[in-house]
Amino acid sequence: GEEVAQTPKHLVRGEGQKAKLYCAPIKGHSYVFWYQQVLKNEFKFLISFQNENVFDETGMPKERFSAKCLPNSPCSLEIQATKLEDSAVYFCASSQESTVSGYTFGSGTRLTVV
Amino acid sequence: GESVGLHLPTLSVQEGDNSIINCAYSNSASDYFIWYKQESGKGPQFIIDIRSNMDKRQGQRVTVLLNKTVKHLSLQIAATQPGDSAVYFCAASNNAGNMLTFGGGTRLMVKP
Numbered sequence: 001g002e003e004v005a006q007t008p009k010h011l012v013r014g015e016g017q018k019a020k021l022y023c024a025p026i027k028g029h030s031y032v033f034w035y036q037q038v039l040k041n042e043f044k045f046l047i048s049f050q051n052e053n054v055f056d057e058t059g060m061p062k063e064r065f066s067a068k069c070l071p072n073s074p075c076s077l078e079i080q081a082t083k084l085e086d087s088a089v090y091f092c093a094s095s096q097e098s099t100v101s102g103y104t105f106g107s108g109t110r111l112t113v114v
Numbered sequence: 115g116e117s118v119g120l121h122l123p124t125l126s127v128q129e130g131d132n133s134i135i136n137c138a139y140s141n142s143a144s145d146y147f148i149w150y151k152q153e154s155g156k157g158p159q160f161i162i163d164i165r166s167n168m169d170k171r172q173g174q175r176v177t178v179l180l181n182k183t184v185k186h187l188s189l190q191i192a193a194t195q196p197g198d199s200a201v202y203f204c205a206a207s208n209n210a211g212n213m214l215t216f217g218g219g220t221r222l223m224v225k226p
Contacts, residue, residue, distance in 0.1 A: 043216035056212055091157050099211040100146065105157030
């Protein structure tokens with residue numbers, strides 16, 4: 001499709017529960033990027049993929065966060081043992097190129113940890 | 115490191131007036147800048163971009179100005195319309211160009 005599809009739109013988890021977010025990039029886009037937006041404010045880069053390979057993971061928290069992009073499946077971002085501070089909107093973007101000029105963002109998944 | 119920030123958190127303008135949203139960045143090695151518009155419940159939407167070898171770029175009703183000397187860029191919206199109401203973010207790319215550093219947003223409110 002011509003849009004980046006993120007599911008679910010909203011996700012509520014109790015502290016300590018697992019959260020899994022999905023992103024289907026635009027068809028033909030090889031690169032996927034994940035960002036975290038807290039309190040409608042600044043975006044924090046988490047990780048990027050080139051096809052199923054990690055391209056840049058410098059923003060990923062060392063613990064609890066993991067991500068995958070497998071062939072013929074939506075990409076996923078998983079948070080183990082969620083904490084209150086994980087509450088944020090998680091955006092996925094895809095691009096044909098590795099550079100930021102071609103980014104198209106999805107509408108995000110709002111994760112609320114209670 | 116890279117940090118990008120905005121001068122004003124909220125900007126209120128009258129419909130039809132011009133709007134100017136400002137942004138400062140810290141990393142002089144940043145060479146690519148983008149302005150995004152984010153409406154409630156949506157992801158950032160590309161508005162306009164500029165590379166560091168330019169100081170001005172115009173689009174439809176929007177102009178981005180880049181001052182590399184003081185590491186400052188601005189977004190000018192001409193004849194602001196109610197549909198322009200949103201949060202605007204500036205972002206800069208790192209040297210590899212594969213990751214964006216965003217500043218805090220500015221909320222633009224257009225009064226009818």
